[in-house]
Amino acid sequence: MKKIVITGKGGVGKTTIIATLSRLLSRDSYRVMIIDTDPSMNLAMSMGVPLSDVLTLAAHKTEIRVNTDMDDDGEDNHHSGKIDFEDVLKDFTVKTSDEVRLIVMGTIPFGGAGCICSSVAMVKLLVEHLAANGSEYDFVIVDSQAGSEILGRGLAANYDYNVVVTEAFPKAIDVAKHVMKLAADLKVKRQLVVVNKTANGIDAEKVANALGIDGHDIFTVRHDKKVLEADNNVVQLLDMEPDSVVIDDIRKIKDAVCF
Numbered sequence: 001m002k003k004i005v006i007t008g009k010g011g012v013g014k015t016t017i018i019a020t021l022s023r024l025l026s027r028d029s030y031r032v033m034i035i036d037t038d039p040s041m042n043l044a045m046s047m048g049v050p051l052s053d054v055l056t057l058a059a060h061k062t063e064i065r066v067n068t069d070m071d072d073d074g075e076d077n078h079h080s081g082k083i084d085f086e087d088v089l090k091d092f093t094v095k096t097s098d099e100v101r102l103i104v105m106g107t108i109p110f111g112g113a114g115c116i117c118s119s120v121a122m123v124k125l126l127v128e129h130l131a132a133n134g135s136e137y138d139f140v141i142v143d144s145q146a147g148s149e150i151l152g153r154g155l156a157a158n159y160d161y162n163v164v165v166t167e168a169f170p171k172a173i174d175v176a177k178h179v180m181k182l183a184a185d186l187k188v189k190r191q192l193v194v195v196n197k198t199a200n201g202i203d204a205e206k207v208a209n210a211l212g213i214d215g216h217d218i219f220t221v222r223h224d225k226k227v228l229e230a231d232n233n234v235v236q237l238l239d240m241e242p243d244s245v246v247i248d249d250i251r252k253i254k255d256a257v258c259f
């Protein structure tokens with residue numbers, strides 16, 4: 001089972017890319033689980049599932065944690081054996097487009113409710129459980145909130161890929177640089193950089209130079225106004241515009257992670 005985390009600055013296109021990437025993998029007969037760890041929880045809608053149909057881990061963590069000692073700082077991972085992750089998978093997995101399975105970590109329920117650390121810790125253990133019981137999924141792809149929080153929490157330790165999404169402007173590149181450093185600290189095996197919303201080849205070159213990487217690990221996804229149109233109509237790009245250049249470009253990322 002390959003483990004992939006998608007990181008980068010807010011608004012660069014992480015969720016958009018996962019929504020199509022996961023379906024393309026599934027159409028190639030891979031079994032795919034996607035997990036939304038962003039408290040903004042956009043991924044369900046991007047997969048055509050209303051959030052009202054989804055149970056989130058965060059909203060039910062008291063029940064999940066029955067008989068465990070995991071506390072709210074999420075640091076105590078030693079009691080994972082007491083969580084029945086098969087039950088968690090049964091109760092929280094949602095079937096989406098092209099048979100892609102989705103789990104939504106959840107959000108902060110009210111102002112002042114505290115951090116989401118224990119929920120992130122739960123996702124970390126869940127992915128470890130899936131990896132240990134290997135046969136059920138070929139890919140687990142974790143969507144993340146903007147910035148570096150989940151890497152700081154160690155969620156992606158020893159993952160196969162960090163797919164860093166960026167645009168070709170300095171603030172996005174700065175975030176990319178930071179998450180790449182943290183992913184390297186966590187011994188993520190390979191980092192792929194995706195320059196999204198590109199208009200020309202110069203963007204990729206600019207990003208590659210700024211990040212000090214060679215062309216081998218850099219991908220571009222072209223800008224297409226149909227992506228925004230699909231978002232506005234709450235439909236999926238793959239259904240609305242199957243011939244979009246964006247899908248062609250994401251197919252290359254799919255080929256890279258299958259390699």
Ligand SMILES: Nc1ncnc2c1ncn2[C@@H]1O[C@H](COP(=O)(O)OP(=O)(O)O)[C@@H](O)[C@H]1O
Pocket residue numbers: 008009010011012013014015016017042196197198221222223224225227228229231246
């Ligand atoms: N290749 C693209 N071309 C045009 N618009 C895009 C493209 N990729 C993403 N977008 C738009 O960018 C915005 C942010 O995308 P999103 O996937 O939500 O970013 P993130 O998950 O990184 O916050 C959305 O409005 C989306 O429609």
Ligand SMILES: [Mg+2]
Pocket residue numbers: 014015016038042143144
């Ligand atoms: Mg997102």
